[in-house]
Amino acid sequence: MSDGSGVAEHGRRRIDEIGEESRRRILDAAEELFAERGFERTSFVDIAERSGISRGSIPWHFRNKDGLLMAVLVRAMDRFLPPERYRRALPSLATLLLDYESWARSGNSALIFMVLTEAMRSTGPVRGQYQEFFDARRRRVVRWLCAQRPAGTRGGADNRERATAVALNGAVMGIHLQSLIDPDVDLDAALQSLATLVDGD
Incomplete structure (x- = not known):
């Protein structure tokens, strides 16, 4: 059956499936290569060779290399911290x-700092x-903080909760970064200590 555009519904579904599969393969290849070589030393040619997808398809899916890097990071975080959870x-x-x-213990968690480096030296x-990526994650923390209030006092976030969300996000990232650089940093103990400090507030 046609949808009026001359493309049968089954054919359109198949095209969409091929597009999703191409996107997944590009993201897989980019994630591996960014982790192995870094952002600067990875080219679209490298990603095309690793993924088996033509070089011209990459900007079609992701516009540019920065867009691809953000897509890799968001997918990597959502894999372990899915929003629906x-x-x-x-x-x-x-x-x-x-x-x-x-x-943080996954092989490619350093991507979050690779993107931070790009963001700090970019105005683009x-x-x-x-x-936007971190604003969304801070909003999740603010929702969590608001839900901790005693019944009857819950409402919109105040400045203290927004500031606490920034501080928590910074503390978690700082602990994570130290653990990546210094193998003597106990990631689990440091995060548990942070939870105890906040819950004891």
Whole structure:
């Protein structure tokens, strides 16, 4: 059956499937190569060779290299910290930090700092995308903080909760960065200590 454009519904679904498969293969290859070589030393040619997808398809899916890097980071974080996991019931801070620890121990968690480096020296789209990326994660923390209030006092976030979300995000990233650089840093103990400090507030 045609949808009026001359393309049968089955054919359109197949085209969409091929597009999704191409996107997945490009993201897989880019994630591996960024982790192996770094952002600067990875080209679209390298990604095309690793993925088996033509070089011209990469900007069609991701516009540019910065867009590809952000897509790799978002997918990597959502793999371990899927947003739907927190939609029904907000977990404890200890659970949130345990989930983050699992992601931090994954092979490619340093991507978050690779994107930070690009964002800090860029005034282009990657800076704005990175701001949005962390703004979304801070909003999740603010929702968690608001849910911790005693019944009857819950409402919109105040400045203290927004500031706490920034501080928590910074503390978690700082602990993560130290653990990547210094093998003597105990990631689990540091994150547990942070949870205890906040829950004891």
